[in-house]
Amino acid sequence: MTRQESQAAWSNWKPLPGDWHPSRDVLAETLDGGQSFRWHHADGIWTGAWAGCAAQLRLLDGTLQWRAPKPLAKTVATALPRYLALDRDWTGLTDSLPWRSDAHLAQCVAAFPGLRILRQPFGETLLGFLCSATKQIGQIKQMCALLAERHGLPGDWPGQTPAGQPRDELGALSMSKRQTGTVRHRLPTWAELAVIPEKELRACLLGFRAKYIHGTAKFLAARPGWLEATESLPYSVAKARLLELPGVGEKIADCVLLFGAGRLEAFPVDTWVLKSLARRYGLTGWKPAPVALFGRTHFGPLAGLAQQYLFAWERRPGGR
């Protein structure tokens, strides 16, 4: 492998606008805590890609800085604040959660001060979470990386393959290394996915999820503008529409609306949240649907934000 591709230049580091000063842990939890599957960390620098954008982030003396590939710098300067939802008052939003009357929530919020919900591209969020069924974050990232490398357009940005990283003849990083440190391609669009045989999708370690992604791609290809329209519909209507897609159930629909459309009322209930509410709120044995109802009732219109704090807490190393 040549090194030529890594010669492209990055812009100069610049402070991120706004007043977000996350700790290293909170930054990691936000970028790599299961909302997005396209950020990779190396040597204190986070590299991520979404839509036609790529960016790097680093924390220097408690200040968050960013840079982008030079040709993209202008675009990213606009797109990154939106992606990171810098325009929303997260301090105020978090303050309006019912932590004053909920000691466990207060503990979670205190443990991850400044945690926020990303605003990712809607279609990419859908793809990521269609990969997510009964998979761990590392494996989901691997699937997304393979989809991007094999079926997405090359990005207009410097290659991010760590020097000397061995690759097998199929282009997959060897699984034993579990390195997902490449963000060299865009994710395929839904239009691109629609013409990929299901068998090729399965080869990206998708397993039975390949059928759902293929089916969703075909569904969307037959309905131009359907997904874009869905993004801007009211929450309940948008959710009902997402549930029409093969492989999209309650949980994934809520993830897409929460992480890909900024709908903080969406309250995805996965196994972690199920465990959290069982253990911390006495809902042992409850099924996902009643738990979701409890969550929306108890946490209110920003239940999705509360969910992210609970999720982060429950996932802590050695978490109990």
Added chain:
DNA sequence: AGGCAGGTGGCCA
């Protein structure tokens, strides 16, 4: 070495 993993859909009573 076999069960389990950020779910969903289909089939039964």
Added chain:
DNA sequence: TGGCCACCTGCC
């Protein structure tokens, strides 16, 4: 409506 189970496959 509610409870089960198959679905792919890599990893602990």
